[in-house]
Amino acid sequence: MSRTRVHNFSISLDGFATGEGLSVDAPFGHAGHRLHEWMTATRFWHGLGVVEQGEGAAGSTGADNAFAERHEHGIGAEIMGAGKFGPPGWQDDAEWRGWWGENPPFHTPTFVLTHRPRPSLPMEGGTTFHFLDASPAEALDTAREAAAGLDVRIGGGPTVVRDFLAAGLVDHLHVVQVPILLGRGVRLWDGLESLEQGYAVEAVSTPSGVTHLTFTR
């Protein structure tokens, strides 16, 4: 059975998944890189080819890496929001092809939810961006079909993750709480009272200082 999963979704202690002041130079606004330092330190991240490294040895291989790696396994499609795909205003730029260069790290059909859809954008390495104006449930049906029996990842940002949670569509949620207070930005948890009641919840802190929360059903 194809499941819907969120992985490596990083928030501050006060619940913000991104900062204020998003721009092409600041994809996370005033949060900078702080929400993802736990992840960029892992071997998983180094193995993505995002970091220039020699063979093999780079990156941590402990608990943070074990969580981080799960991002990849068994995923046949991703759904993301317009706010993850580009900086505010990317819809007015016909040349915008996402943050990730010509070979994005998705390697599957990738559905971008937007009220201003455009034609599909085939990239290298198996990623094709499709642009959808659809409800979360409809988008999930479409992505599931494209995933051909594999799981669908909800890639963020917070608005989209929250909408899918509120609609009861998420089977596995992995949130990483980073010990910083951002004070402003976009919150993950708003309007999700009693979410835990539909899930088994676990928390585990790791030596890097973050706490991994998993909601599973």
Add this chain to the structure above:
Amino acid sequence: MSRTRVHNFSISLDGFATGEGLSVDAPFGHAGHRLHEWMTATRFWHGLGVVEQGEGAAGSTGADNAFAERHEHGIGAEIMGAGKFGPPGWQDDAEWRGWWGENPPFHTPTFVLTHRPRPSLPMEGGTTFHFLDASPAEALDTAREAAAGLDVRIGGGPTVVRDFLAAGLVDHLHVVQVPILLGRGVRLWDGLESLEQGYAVEAVSTPSGVTHLTFTR
């Protein structure tokens, strides 16, 4: 040197330290007892005399208890807010003497911040309630004097803890994150951007499912 400490301060994943709908029958509103189940399960709590128990053996003695016990050590005075001292409207009830009966579990001078102060209220067991209309810094000076070289505990609720944090007056903050989403109530973390920069922060999850966060300077 006398330090200012917060202990066993429990919040939901979405940051609420109390729910909505506070009343004499619901001191935590719709949160009920859920924020403190981790604590009422400990030997520390059973030893307070709040729970009817036989001698000695009751309550857990693991990590949650180790944290919980620290509430007591070396404290010479407490400061709390009007919202902790009683339900909304207690200021109109000349008979209100707090939630805790004739022998409250403070056993020190206890300063209640309120815009409607009343005469001091000596209780059994060493607790005297004093009512103060004063800034956090002034209240801390007064409490520190009463504490005679011992530490001052900021007992809550969230408004008062937040105000003392914002004023830079807290030396040790112990927050317990409970894996529930309350959705509404009073948040702890609002307006505390970059708080972590003044502290060493640690996180540790325990088998009960909560995560203990300590901010120490």
